Amino acid sequence: MIPMESCNTQACQSAREIFHELEEYYDDHNLYFQTIGSVLEAATALNVPHRLKLILTQPKNEIMVHFPVQMDDGTWQLFKGYRVQHNNVLGPYKGGIRYHPEVKLDEVKTLSLLMTMKCALARLPFGGAKGALKIDPRGVSQHELMRVTRRLTAALGENIGPDYDIPAPDVGTNSQVMAWMADTYINFSGSSHKVTARSVVTGKPLEFGGSAGRDKATGQGLVYVLDALLPDMGIKLNESTCSLIGYGNVGSWTARLLQQRGTTLKAVMDHTGAIFNEAGIDAEALAQHVQTTGGVKDYAEAQAISNETFYATPVDLFIPAALEQMVDLEHAKHIQCKVLVEGANAPTTPHAERYLLDKGVEVLPAILCNAGGVTVSYFEWKQNRQSETWDEELVDERLKKTMTRSAERVLAMAKQLDCNMRIASYASAIEHINKVYDLRGVFP
């Protein structure tokens, strides 16, 4: 997941300087340093106080836990969990929990930083965090998954809470995992806190305090961003074509919602393989196939293609919606699209982005495109605390407003600073964070 490209961009230079000042380790090839580099580039363009750059450069807390769990066959396994809390000046820490066998601390740090930026850009009253557990969720039974999840929640203890740090689903976790986390947390809570205690996590099942529209929220938000930005680029959704990396929550919902708007899905790649159909792939039928078989491989209504052919398939919208850094410079040289829409977090390496921008491809950054998930998570948290239940129309209406305003902010900032959309989106987020630090001051 860590890109191996040497870095001499302005972003990397900004990061190198600040880590030198902090007398801290720095590595050009590491995703965290590259990401903070772009954030610092935006901060420099905005001319914010140096203290804000120092504050944003490192997360506030990096929590690492280890705990044993007995497996179904009687053996014991030791698990490693992370929770990185990047910044909470805007409100409680907020961010997903990822279950993946190869997860590393720097990846979690990067994702927590992106959450700070994402919540600030959308003007949500949350800070940024991310959590992870080193586990292959497909390789354990449901009972094992439940015990591990309960033990992780207990290990995190007071480091999470409805007013302090609120996890949500991410890669490898889902509403069931959130239900186990909430139940465990409620069992540890005093009797007078049990009602609000369930808002310790969002992305819960509908029947247990979840919000209408949360499942599809990230894909829905991405479509609203395209609604706001594509007309100026001369692209009509109902005449467009797209390809997707990843057909999980974000990928499959994006595909289904775009299909409803008339977009043709030409190619999909996931961890099982890549498929193509010139006439279009039925997004609903493919979602059914993935649900049953676990991946896009062997879908009967499309032909299997190589990963190289997948990247080279000409489309209007190329949408990475899987893991980090899946579009590197080599891939970028083959990609033929008008817009790269980041559904996943940090899917594009800095060199790939530079190459694509130079070629005239627009790159829409993740903190704008995939903020629909955390936005509806905020709606869920709000509904839980007010004992309300909103219907899907209300959720969609409010989501659309949030996503459209964020897109407009990014456009305005891109004009003001004469910069690309990624730097503009970070700059708009930083502008907001800076105002709040000015108002609050820095303790003591």
Ligand code: NAD
């Ligand atoms: P998911 O677990 O539901 O799906 C992940 C997808 O990635 C799967 O289709 C899997 O096959 C694919 N994948 C994994 N390894 C791959 C590989 N080597 N090559 C190709 N495909 C591969 O996860 P998700 O919730 O859809 O999240 C996807 C991305 O979106 C992540 O970056 C996540 O952080 C981000 N995101 C998710 C949400 C959300 O609400 N779920 C919100 C914001 C951002």
